[in-house]
Amino acid sequence: MTVARFWRRIPQRYNLIGTKCETCGHVFFPPRAFCPHCRRGGDLHEIQFSGKGKVLTFSIVHSASDQYAEQKPYVLAIIELEEGARMTTHIVCEPDEVYIGMPVKSVFRVLDAEGADGVIHYGTKFVPDE
Amino acid sequence: MVGIITYGAYIPRYRIKVEEIARVWGANAAEISGGLGVFEKAVPDYDENTATFAVEAARAALARRSVDVSEIRAVYVGSESHPYAVKPTAVTVGEAIGATPVMTAADYEFACKAGTAAIQTSMGLVASGMMKYAVAVGADTAQGAPGDALEYTAAAGGAAYVIGNDDPIAEINETCSFTSDTPDFWRREGEDYPRHGGRFSGEPGYFKHVESAAKMMMERRGTRPSDYDYAVFHQPNAKFPQKAAKSLGFTAEQIKPGLLVPRLGNTYSGAVPLGLAAVLDIAKPGDRIFVTSYGSGAGSDSFDITVTEAILDKIDRSRAPSVESMLNKKKYLDYAVYARHKGKIKV
Structure with missing residues (x-):
């Protein structure tokens, strides 16, 4: 990811800033500039998600790309935030801890880094919400 | 305040x-x-x-x-x-x-x-x-x-x-510091790990700075160790803060709630802030907290703190x-x- 592309995504990655269509009530993460339901009738505003949600489905990744190799095996999941939007995210827990329906909450972590001398990408992951 | x-x-x-x-x-x-x-x-x-x-x-x-x-x-x-x-x-x-x-x-x-x-x-x-x-x-x-x-x-x-x-x-009634150029611990640019002066770290480093800053604070406030409910000292290990506390006149009971190092290790810049957080977790209005940090190189910052009613509501x-x-x-x-x-x- 280029430095400029990461920089543009800081608000959504650090603070879970998405969008909500005031016409139909749908919420989106990552943020959309256009409501796919209301089309031209859409009225999108930024919202900050609470960071609480639950696991809809998950996968245990044993064969990881280079930047995540040291973290394997790790849990990759689709979660549903309590406001309604769905997102793909890491769940920081042991692979045998995760289950469908598990409540999760957001934490601030390193997502990856561009090698030892490049930019560090911070953002949101999720942990079990006990 | x-x-x-x-x-x-x-x-x-x-x-x-x-x-x-x-x-x-x-x-x-x-x-x-x-x-x-x-x-x-x-x-x-x-x-x-x-x-x-x-x-x-x-x-x-x-x-x-x-x-x-x-x-x-x-x-x-x-x-x-x-x-x-x-x-x-x-x-x-x-x-x-x-x-x-x-x-x-x-x-x-x-x-x-x-x-x-x-x-x-x-x-x-x-x-x-x-x-x-x-x-x-x-x-x-x-x-x-x-x-x-x-x-x-x-x-x-x-x-x-x-x-x-x-x-x-919690009101911070006063802060004061004691600082000098003492090479007891250092890391040069580009090096992965720090080096230290071994036993030299204790006497001219930790004890001199912690005790000087702590005494200066009590002199300024006109207080004695018994005036405080809790004391938090920098904790590179458990021995140093216990020894410094004892020589200053603080009891083992006063330092225990903020002495996390036996179960946590030394979190360096996080050590005194975490020790104080552990005390604030249990503190009541009116409690007085004595805090003295230490950083190699070297210096100590001392704080005199009084917990207020606001901690309850x-x-x-x-x-x-x-x-x-x-x-x-x-x-x-x-x-x-x-x-x-x-x-x-x-x-």
Whole structure:
């Protein structure tokens, strides 16, 4: 990811800033500039998600790309935030801890880094919400 | 009066036992644990560093009390393990708590006392009327070379303080410092691990600075050790703060709640901020807290703090995890996995 592309995504990655269509009530993460339901009738505003949600489905990744190799095996999941939007995210827990329906909450972590001398990408992951 | 508006702490969930490190290096675990008074230390997860600790601690502070983040006009992060050599950790914290862009920010480095230096700067900015709130963080992922004495204690964690004038949960009655150029511990640019003066660290380093700053504080306030309910000293191991406390006249009961090092290790810039957070977790209105940090190089910052009624009704301490609960939530690693966590294995 280029430095400029990461920089543009800081608000959504650090603070879970998405969008909500005031016409139909749908919420989106990552943020959309256009409501796919209301089309031209859409009225999108930024919202900050609470960071609480639950696991809809998950996968245990044993064969990881280079930047995540040291973290394997790790849990990759689709979660549903309590406001309604769905997102793909890491769940920081042991692979045998995760289950469908598990409540999760957001934490601030390193997502990856561009090698030892490049930019560090911070953002949101999720942990079990006990 | 200027004081602590709210506070938050963060300790990662992994631990390694001193006896496991000793096993790898062929050292006598009982002798090391007995000598240092440290039994296990906190280890960061693969995706954690000083910046993530600082953000989690600052967010915990803001979860406990509703603070208008647009009034936070300064963020200072003290650490000796900032993730970048050039690029501030404090801007990441500012962005992650929503305080940017109308704020100033900088990183501090003063071995183990950079966090208390950040608190002092924040006090000055608030007391002078330049701003309503400032955030001071002390956090570290401390480094010790494999097999070095530091490896038994170098730990990870941090705490954050929102400093302000407005109904503080604890008033900071006074702060003073004692500083000199003493080469007891250092790390040169580009080196992975620090070096230290071994036994030299104690006498002209830790004890001289801690005791001088502490005595200066009690002289200025006209107080004696018995006037305080709690005392928190910098804790590179359990022996140093216990010895300093005893020679100053503090009792074992006064220092126990803030003495986390036996179960946490030395979190460097996070050590005194975390010790104070553990005391604030249990403090009642009227409690008086004596705090003295120490940073090699060398200097000590002393604080005289009085807890106010606001700790009961202006913050909800249960909205963020207590230091005790984070100390108890742990998963042990063996040395090999610990070495992977700390990036000690280069591939």
